Amino acid sequence: MIWSDDRSPDTAEAAICAAAGGTTASEITAGETTLGVIGLGRMAQALVLPLIEAGLLDRQRLRAVVASEASAERLRHSHQLVVSTDPLQAWQAPVVLLAVKPQQLEGVAAALAAAEAPPRPRLLISVLAGVTLARLQRLFPSCLIVRAVPNTPCLVRAGLTGLAWGEGLSAAQKEWVQQLFARVGEVLELPEPQLDGFLALTSSGPAFVALVAEAMADGAVAAGLPRSLAQHLAHRTLAGTAALLHERELHPGQLKDMVTSPAGTTIAGLRHLERAGLRSALIEAVLAAADRSRELAGEAAEQPVSARVDHFLTSQQPSVQRLG
Ligand SMILES: NC(=O)c1ccc[n+]([C@@H]2O[C@H](COP(=O)([O-])OP(=O)(O)OC[C@H]3O[C@@H](n4cnc5c(N)ncnc54)[C@H](OP(=O)(O)O)[C@@H]3O)[C@@H](O)[C@H]2O)c1
Secondary structure: OOOOOOOOHHHHHHHHHHHOOOOOHHHHHHOOOOEEEEOOOHHHHHHHHHHHHOOOOOHHHEEEEOOOHHHHHHHHHHHOOOEEOOHHHHHOOOEEEEOOOHHHHHHHHHHHHHOOOOOOOOEEEEOOOOOOHHHHHHHOOOOEEEEEEOOHHHHHOOEEEEEEEOOOOOHHHHHHHHHHHHOOEEEEEOOHHHHHHHHHHHOOHHHHHHHHHHHHHHHHHHOOOOHHHHHHHHHHHHHHHHHHHHHOOOOHHHHHHHOOOOOOHHHHHHHHHHHHOHHHHHHHHHHHHHHHHHHHOOOOOOOOHHHHHHHHHHOOOOOOOOOO
16 A cells, blocks of 8 residues: 555555556555656655655655666665666556656657556556646556646645546546645646646746745845845745735735835835836736646647737727736
8 A cells, every 4th residue: 555644554555446447456465566656856756755754655665767867876865765767667556657847758658658568557647737638648548647737835745736637537546646645735626728827826836936035035135134034034924924815815905905004115115016017027927837838748729828818808898908
């Protein structure tokens, strides 16, 4: 079994058997592998390392694959994981997490197709940005497919994961996948077309927010604070603001108004941000990330997400204005 959590071994094993599409309990117990990972890079590590550290995933049950021997050696040394450069090592597992870059997908599929591999895994969970269920199903026709969009805060078990299901998964299989990602954060089921926007906000978003944190710390340094203190204060300000928004279920505009007194310091700063176009810049950044997600998948839509939104805005009544 994979999990050593509060579920009974029988339940957990049954769930994995179900996830594996009917693989027998004896195969799983006797098998060398339980969870395969093809592409143990930043995203896959953000998912599996917290599980291992929390004792929820047995590191001996992980069969990870990377491209270079240097990366494999580094991971073996730093995390005592079983890591190879042969995709078949992971492909033997009943459940495989696919986490290479979208540009590396065809190479992986070709390597697996060329090998004399048994028809495993039964369940393939892809985190590749923009790569559609239909394309994954074409490349891996014998697999049940799940498309997942996790984000890096999974590393501290504060992640967000969007899930879209391929054809044929049972309720038990879906529950198993949901539980996998629930261990590192919140899980949402979404219609597949919404996943590009979801990724743009939640996966690229941490970089946008980090940029804001860095810039705010720079501002405090300019105002005379030591760098380390400025950074600490910027992080705590972002974390505290997020907690306040979330726990009090405030609209961001409400929170802004709460801290903006007439002719005060905050409105002076807000005037600068509006003049500099911060709001518009962030809107366009999220749209650009959504478009790029589709481009990287090699399946750029006839119209990118931003063009479709532009069309929507210009086709509306004159009262509908584009922001920014
Ligand atoms: N980072 C995020 O926030 C995020 C969020 C959502 C989705 N994603 C998706 O997650 C995927 C991985 O992103 P990442 O940021 O983790 O990339 P990354 O750090 O570059 O990891 C890619 C991994 O794939 C391995 N790899 C490359 N070619 C391979 C092959 N032919 N066979 C086996 N392994 C191979 C690489 O090995 P080497 O180290 O040896 O090169 C590396 O371990 C992408 O598809 C991305 O769209 C990422």
